[in-house]
Amino acid sequence: MSVEILKQGAEGRLYLGDFKGQACLIKERFVKKYRHPELDTQITRQRMKAEAKASARCLAAGILAPKILNSDLNTHKLYMEYFDKAKTAKQFILETVATQGEDNAKTSLLELCTKIGHIIGRMHSNNIIHGDLTTSNILINPNGCHYDVILIDFGLSHYNQATEDKGVDLYVLERALLSTHSEQPYLFEKILSEYRTNDNDQHAVLSKFEEVRARGRKRTMIG
Ligand SMILES: Nc1ncnc2c1ncn2[C@@H]1O[C@H](COP(=O)(O)OP(=O)(O)OP(=O)(O)O)[C@@H](O)[C@H]1O
Numbered sequence: 098m099s100v101e102i103l104k105q106g107a108e109g110r111l112y113l114g115d116f117k118g119q120a121c122l123i124k125e126r127f128v129k130k131y132r133h134p135e136l137d138t139q140i141t142r143q144r145m146k147a148e149a150k151a152s153a154r155c156l157a158a159g160i161l162a163p164k165i166l167n168s169d170l171n172t173h174k175l176y177m178e179y180f181d182k183a184k185t186a187k188q189f190i191l192e193t194v195a196t197q198g199e200d201n202a203k204t205s206l207l208e209l210c211t212k213i214g215h216i217i218g219r220m221h222s223n224n225i226i227h228g229d230l231t232t233s234n235i236l237i238n239p240n241g242c243h244y245d246v247i248l249i250d251f252g253l254s255h256y257n258q259a260t261e262d263k264g265v266d267l268y269v270l271e272r273a274l275l276s277t278h279s280e281q282p283y284l285f286e287k288i289l290s291e292y293r294t295n296d297n298d299q300h301a302v303l304s305k306f307e308e309v310r311a312r313g314r315k316r317t318m319i320g
């Protein structure tokens with residue numbers, strides 16, 4: 098049987114398959130030969146469990162994420178809902194700028210960032226830490242004449258209220274945006290200003306974020 102591979106990497110691969118007759122995406126993690134087998138099994142299971150738990154928590158909190166249909170810890174496969182029309186936020190931003198031009202793109206991208214900021218604020222107010230919040234882990238899924246923003250790739254996620262961890266999530270996202278979309282500094286600014294309007298303890302998170310950012314700067318200067 099031939100399978101359509103979406104992504105083949107060192108860590109694992111993603112391909113289309115089915116679960117009980119329902120089309121889905123299968124995310125398979127590879128065994129790492131260089132790691133001690135027991136430790137490897139432990140890490141893999143931990144990541145798979147984290148991914149399944151965080152997706153469920155997001156959905157319960159009204160945040161869009163793929164439904165996990167099945168988690169097979171023995172074969173290291175996660176079966177999840179597949180959004181076949183979705184593209185990553187990274188692709189979406191690059192394409193919007195390329196097709197509409199810098200100035201015209203700004204209005205639609207600001208709208209996108211309002212949505213992203215709102216969703217991350219809600220995720221953090223539910224104490225869900227993403228752990229790898231990049232623009233490749235945010236999907237844009239067309240829905241009528243609008244689109245939905247969906248969070249994916251929760252393998253490094255955890256559940257806690259530490260402002261430090263939330264600050265790190267924001268910092269990771271800022272770095273991701275700056276590295277690919279350095280011409281659009283307004284993107285992260287908009288995300289942050291929308292994030293601020295959430296009703297939880299965002300003030301403490303933002304000062305942590307500033308701290309994390311300052312540490313990051315120092316590190317870059319020292320080399
Ligand atoms: N449910 C989904 N529906 C549609 N596309 C998806 C879905 N999940 C992942 N993708 C696509 O596959 C890519 C890789 O998926 P994902 O980020 O989960 O894996 P990864 O980065 O290899 O994972 P990890 O960092 O845990 O090793 C995403 O950037 C996205 O383009």
Ligand SMILES: [Mg+2]
Binds near residue numbers: 233234250
């Ligand atoms: Mg990813």
